[in-house]
Amino acid sequence: DIQMTQSPSTLSASVGDRVTITCRASQSISGWLAWIQQKPGKAPNLLIYDASNLESGVPSRFSGSGSGTEFTLTIRSLQPDDAATYYCQQYNSFSRTFGQGTKVEIK
Amino acid sequence: QVQLQESGPGLVKPSETLSLTCSVSGGSINPYYWSWIRQPPGKGLEWIGYIHYSGTTNYNPSLKSRVTISVDTSRDQLSLKLTSVTAADTAVYYCARDRSGRTDVWGQGTLVTVSS
Numbered sequence: 362d363i364q365m366t367q368s369p370s371t372l373s374a375s376v377g378d379r380v381t382i383t384c385r386a387s388q389s390i391s392g393w394l395a396w397i398q399q400k401p402g403k404a405p406n407l408l409i410y411d412a413s414n415l416e417s418g419v420p421s422r423f424s425g426s427g428s429g430t431e432f433t434l435t436i437r438s439l440q441p442d443d444a445a446t447y448y449c450q451q452y453n454s455f456s457r458t459f460g461q462g463t464k465v466e467i468k
Numbered sequence: 469q470v471q472l473q474e475s476g477p478g479l480v481k482p483s484e485t486l487s488l489t490c491s492v493s494g495g496s497i498n499p500y501y502w503s504w505i506r507q508p509p510g511k512g513l514e515w516i517g518y519i520h521y522s523g524t525t526n527y528n529p530s531l532k533s534r535v536t537i538s539v540d541t542s543r544d545q546l547s548l549k550l551t552s553v554t555a556a557d558t559a560v561y562y563c564a565r566d567r568s569g570r571t572d573v574w575g576q577g578t579l580v581t582v583s584s
Contacts, residue, residue, distance in 0.1 A: 362529060395570045397513075404562060404577050405513065410570035448513055452569030455526045457503065457515040 363387055363451055367460035375468045380436040382463045384449035389429045393453040396425055396434045399462075400445045408447075409434065441467055470495035472563050472575035480557075480582050486550040490563030490575060497521045497544050501566035504537060504548045506559040507577070514559075518566050519546060553582045 364387040374380050384394065396409040407416045409425035412432055422437040436443055444467045449460040476488035490502070504516040517527035519537045527535050536549040550557060558581050565573040 393569055397571070399513075404574040405571075406574070407570060407572045410572070416572065450513075450515075450571065452566075456528065457518070457566075457569075457571075459513040459515065462512045 362456065363390060363454055363458050365449055365451055365458050365460040367447075367449055367463050369463060370461065371464045371466065373466040373468050374439050376439055376441060378439045380439050380443075380465060382434045382447055382449075382465075384427075384432045384434070384460050386430045386432075386451055386453075390451045390453035392428045393451060394425075394427070394432050395450045395452065396423075397448045397450060397459075398443075398445045399448065405448065436465075439465075439467070443467075470565060470573050472565070472573060474561060474563050474575045474578040476578060476580070478579060478581060480553055480580060481584050482554055482582055483552055486548070486553050486557060486561075486580055486582075488548045488561055488563075488578065488580070490546045490548075492544040492546070497539060497541050497546070502537075502539065502546045503564045503566045503571060504546075505562045505564055505571070506557075507562070508556075508559045516548065516550075516561075555582050558582045 366385045392412040394412045397405045399405040413425045424435045446462045446464045473491045480486045498521045501518045503518040519525045534551045539546045560577040562577045563575045564571045
């Protein structure tokens with residue numbers, strides 16, 4: 362199975378900061394990676410797919426990059442509404458795997 | 469706009485079978501894949517498995533021996549059965565659309581508690 366490891370597990374940043382979350386795969390997944398946002402008590406929501414494609418309706422301050430085994434999610438200018446847990450998900454193989462999540466807190 | 473709604477018992481006894489249904493509205497089950505994903509309280513997301521509208525399935529190896537996912541295309545519904553449940557299966561269960569790999573539509577989720 363492909364394992365996904367995110368870092369950091371938690372981060373605290375101020376409004377307007379640039380925030381970066383990293384996701385590493387245990388083997389190459391090409392560009393078959395998504396980033397998902399989950400706010401407390403809510404269902405998850407797709408932000409980025411195929412590593413760098415912004416899902417329709419998602420603010421342009423979110424961006425994704427990477428390929429192979431290392432990927433990043435960047436929030437260009439953190440907003441209060443961005444307080445959430447972010448997960449990466451691989452879909453290279455017939456199975457799917459999520460990272461353990463990164464909780465983003467607003468200072 | 470496609471919407472998903474999970475339904476089923478909120479309480480299941482240990483060793484019994486958890487059964488959930490997901491109703492798809494605003495669109496058709498064809499030609500997509502559909503996943504079940506769960507989230508234990510305070511923990512991360514775990515993929516359970518998916519089914520193609522044609523009936524092809526793939527399951528998480530850690531749950532494979534206990535999981536069955538089925539689809540009823542005439543009713544635009546998918547179902548999840550998880551046998552021999554324990555407290556570790558207590559979670560919010562989501563159904564979701566798997567579109568070319570990415571999970572782009574999620575249901576609101578339903579909490580299932582395993583307890584006697």
